[in-house]
Amino acid sequence: MAASTLTEVARLAGVSPATASRVLNGSARKPGKDIAERVRQAADSLGYIPNAQAQGLAKSSSGLIGLIVHDIADPYFAAIARGVQEAAREQRRMVLLATTGGAPGEEKEAVAAFAARRADSIVIAGSRSSRAEDREDNAELAAELDRYCRNGGQVAVVGHPVVGAAAPEGYHVVAVPNQELAADLAVELAARWDGDFVIIAGPEGLFTSDDRVRGFQEGLTRAGRGPAEVLRSSFNRDGGYQAGLQLAARITAGGPDGGGLGIFAVNDVMAIGAAAALRAEGLRIPRDARIAGFDDIETLRDFRPALSTVSLPLEDIGRLATRATAPRHADDDGQPAPPVTGRVTLRRSTEAAAG
Amino acid sequence: MAASTLTEVARLAGVSPATASRVLNGSARKPGKDIAERVRQAADSLGYIPNAQAQGLAKSSSGLIGLIVHDIADPYFAAIARGVQEAAREQRRMVLLATTGGAPGEEKEAVAAFAARRADSIVIAGSRSSRAEDREDNAELAAELDRYCRNGGQVAVVGHPVVGAAAPEGYHVVAVPNQELAADLAVELAARWDGDFVIIAGPEGLFTSDDRVRGFQEGLTRAGRGPAEVLRSSFNRDGGYQAGLQLAARITAGGPDGGGLGIFAVNDVMAIGAAAALRAEGLRIPRDARIAGFDDIETLRDFRPALSTVSLPLEDIGRLATRATAPRHADDDGQPAPPVTGRVTLRRSTEAAAG
DNA sequence: GCTGGCTGGGAAAGCGCATTCCCACTGCTT
């Protein structure tokens, strides 16, 4: 990766490297018009591209922003990533991507790698976990983040703070009202369906999932209903499918849920999986089961029957998180970022039917 | 972003920076056991994290791989990105993300930015364009890539080579048999439907789109059918929707296509959009129109009626492209990457019906 | 016992750039 250097440009232009640096890469001091022109021409003819690594080393800042997601192909993360990417562009920075599958151990590695690259800030999307087996890794992740922040790094976490992380300077949390919104959803659904509800959740300990479950139960209570049964499964389409198969068997068997079922899957992808399972078993939605998800994933909006869900401004969330880590500047009124708001979106999949 | 440095570690361990470097960051020379241990302890107690920028500067290589996509939230690109990410992890490198919306001008910027960061390699996903208005930008992109390669960079392009790019050392193309597969699809569809076909394509000049259109027509010819009409629209869900509305009107009106229509959208996302439009107009698939897409996007597989399409190993494509840019090493038999293969996948959306 | 080849550690020279400090020169003021 050799390329022409500032020194070469300077030599060609007949000036010192210092001067060349001043004209080519923004500096407070502006050299004379004619000299500037000469330098620029020299740079042009050599195809000079500043070495960002060297610049970063000299200025000790890299213009990099690290993004940590579970899986970039998951539409939830992809949407957030789009927001991050956009905000990064606004700030003329580049995004460095790390995927971890959600394991805190991997996340720690990613943070370390970002720190090594001297990323100016880190955005962590994806649910934190409080599972016992993740205890140690979580502690290490927290320590790593703490060190990163102490060294001047900026961190933004989407959803929940990292377990055990102190809140040092530079540590921001973009709160997502998962619980409140899930409660709202439950209330709306309860108003339209008076049969039983079942929740298809992710593994216990996943904050996002837990919050939504808790919120939904709370909403049921508020609506004067008993708590719903919780089915745990993996936090993806296949998890939803598995749970869906179980429920289908139950519905088909008649039994206590013979009259149908209200299903709440803690995210859209799981909801789609569950719906696919029901359909595969010959059941129809919303006739045999009403189903709702969470997130309002764009790619899934054309799904039929249209999925009731909670709309979350995922792109904005990514953008907000990224902006939270941006260096504050003068015209910045220093106001905290606007809170994330979502909205219950009822569609066909939970429509009243032959209840 | 200050952190402890190698020098500090060395001082603490009572050795020279050279020695510390040798033990901490892989070198051919392995210092003595006891010394190594001492250095490692010192590093540990200081929480030393090597400065990748400085390393990169010294070694002139960054361990970075640049990925250029149109839109990271598009499931097509997200899937490729996942493959790239995985391969990058294998090679212990990190991926830098740039999104361009498909504009060659932006792509040129991205390449320059990657070059500035001294990315070891660049993967360009997303269709190249040959539109007249992109002529100039394409030339600049080609020039930028050429320079990048001459400086030792590795480039892999998915699909088509960049227009006008020479094929210097380090320039790889992961060919995707769009045309052949589209032809195969046409043949299969023609065997099952003897009415008219219409193609919903992206804007003229987009290679991916053009190839698929050409292939489909070729397949029709091979099946003894006349060419299909081509409807151009934007290369995304909304483009498909718009085109779908037009076709719906036509089908509803009866007219020449009164008996239904065979629709081929050049990608799944457009196909889904078109299907949504047809449904919105009260038409049913496959009864009133058979519809097929291309790509076999994972998130869309639960869509109903299940979409006939061409399955492409998107993740593999990303992986292959990334591997193509990896430095060759000894145990590498130097064989070119295996070609990308796809497969026609017929599902409900084109099933024989009241044709 | 002396030399030649190794081994393992340190000194030092960059990698490409930003930036501080310094200096020559200009154009004022008094």
Next chain:
DNA sequence: AAGCAGTGGGAATGCGCTTTCCCAGCCAGC
């Protein structure tokens, strides 16, 4: 006309690391 601040350019230093080169000490071999 002498002194001054102010301007604009260059020399030099350092960012944190790798790597070459050098040198001291060691062993084997004659």
